[in-house]
Amino acid sequence: MSIQPFLIGGEWIKGNAVPIESINPATGELNGYVGSASAADVDHAVTNALQAQRQPSWCNMLPHERARLLYRVAELIIERGPQLSAQQMRENGKLLSECSFQAAAAAGAFRYFAGICETMVSEVAPSRGQYLSTVVYEPFGVVAAITPWNSPLTLEAQKVAAAVAAGNAVVLKPSEFTPTLALELGRIFIDAGFPPGILNVVTGSGPEAGLALVQHPDVRMISFTGGTATGRIIAKIAGERLVPTALELGGKSPHIVFADADLDAALDAVVMGIFSSSGQSCIAGSRLFIERSIYDEFLGRVVERTRALRVGPPDAPQSQVASLSSFIHRERVERYVASALKEGGQILVGGKRPDAPELEKGAYYEPTIIAGLPSSATVCQEEIFGPVLCVLPFDGEADLIEQANGTVYGLGCGIWTESFKKAWRVGRAIESGTVWINTYKALSVATPFGGFKDSGIGREKGFYGIRVYQEAKTIYLGLG
Template identity: 60%
Template structure:
């Protein structure tokens, strides 16, 4: 089997780390083998990125020139859209329609930051003396971007595009589950005119590749999306090194249904919010809070919807939900469902692997509803990151807010009510970085995104998403009287 190298300085490289296999979660078959970067490879890559930043004058290009290349990268992604969609499908099992949508999102992200790069201005600040004072936004330097396996193409674009727009060099460390999309984007960027060495990709494990990257003295910022415990470890290293971090971490998002809500519309949104992508989303609405008078009706609606979801092979046009991204992750989800049973939970739908023999070789798991749990149960408090919805009742706003805020997480939330005043009031009280009212999982690259509490530090997306990867310099010009 041929081994795929990682990408440093515009070239494919075979590293000194332990090679690893990419496995198709729908079939259990090996896709291909990949090279892994050891500590020496990481050090070489950082040196290449630092040199490229100095040699190429990437950060010194006028904004329209950087914007032109970012736009060309978007064009390249569109030209290879079907190939990129298939890469993601083979590696994490998402159905083809979702993979295509995420490729389109990645291209749109590069176009957005091309526009931000070209149009964002600095400030002339109010003078308090005989001087002109102004701000200058400058690149941080070499940035490490560590991305997850659930939506790799969108997550990588969400970090690479603003970091490049800000004038930085970027080293991407993708998840070992989904390494190939980042490699393809790096090739596209090189062909689009990005100087060699400005965008590099290191494949390998967190221990063998990720820790040396985060710890390297010439890496001046780390941007990470993934689990909270890993984020905490990265934050400790960054704190010792006194470098900035952006952390988008776990979630246990409450999806709230008041008794006056349009229950049919709400049920459709709840379904998409938890079962799209097999529930492997940081903003998955994994806790459904229903006001008690309509609890049984919502359970009936959700059971009917869960049981109607077509679980199948990702390339099957009829499939609405594919496998989980890995067999190891399916075991993680299964342990949570077992714990829910042990803590008195009632399985209302799903709760196991599909009976279809044609799916037996893949990491499939059925859409699952669990009722009857106490809010303190592990399945109600900890991130499962799978197609598992815990259904809980509430009586009034005070009861709801206490339950909804009763986890360490605070990434997102959803509210359904015809009383907009009440919905806005509750939205202000929820400890969450994003709150949707009478909709769910609507995401815009133009709108800031991030979490409260253990769900992270910093905000990605929007104009501030580029500023995240820049530092501010204040400049005073004396002898000027305004």
């Protein structure tokens, strides 16, 4: 059995835990086996990261020299983009076109943080005495970066680029469902000329490798993207250790359509907002709120458009919705749909596996719309993370805001209206880290991203995205 090794201190290691089986969710075929890290392997990785971060060749490297290495990583990602895109598609079933877009975005993240690395400045505080007080920003040392399976290309790039630009060394632990994109990033770091140990990649399970990583005494900052339940476990461990965290967690984003909206544009955004990535997105617009006066008409158009979506293989040009990330995850989605039926919900479209014989070996599930449930229903409250849209009517702004804010989540929100004043009022009232007005899922590495409430702590991307990986230090110079 051939096992793909992982990366510690510039060396490739197969690990001491049971190897991971990588399955193509679109076909059910075996991609291969990947080495799995034990707690001892994780300790080895953190030790190497700490030693590398403290080497003068790294910690004394001038910012523009660090930026040069980051720019080179971006170039290599572009050069290897087709390979990386196909690899992500084979591991999580995402449409090839979307994978290609994400490869370009990953390169963009490294370019962006390279630019910040070259240009960020320290601060001089206003003097209140005979001294000069300055604020400088220092790296934490070793950062643990833990990423999910839905978008490894972009999420791993955003974390690693920012943390390294800030001067840290990183131990990257990818999802066991998508382990090899992180390994390719490690290979790119070596080829770009980074010192060994600045980026280490440990593949393995969350309960073994992930837990050992967040508990390690030399890990001084933790960055995690994933489910809220796991985020709570990490936060508890980090709290006991007094280690800062950045947690980007789940969402149940309200997508709101007022009667005065451009309904054609809203229709496109609503369907894209939930069914792109097969609904496996933390910012998926999974709760559709329609103003009652247009509820029947607009819902009918959404159902019609959804029924016309083409479910198919991720590498087929005509496909609009591909497979889910795994067979286990499809079963989870199916359980949620079954719970909606038990609570009195009505399935307007979808709600089952596709009938096409050519798709029966993959983890496919039809785009699904559920109506007839109150906001308190399970599927309206919990993150399904699949191609399932819950539709609810609303009467006026007060009713809308109460329903939209009536979950534990607060990651994203979309608002469609031609009234600027209304959009501003509602946008400010919604408890959400990001609000889109007359657009949806517009994302930029240059703007901060994160959630309210159970959707997370801290912000990534933008200038915040580098400061979250640094500590402020104040230095006083006496002038008396």
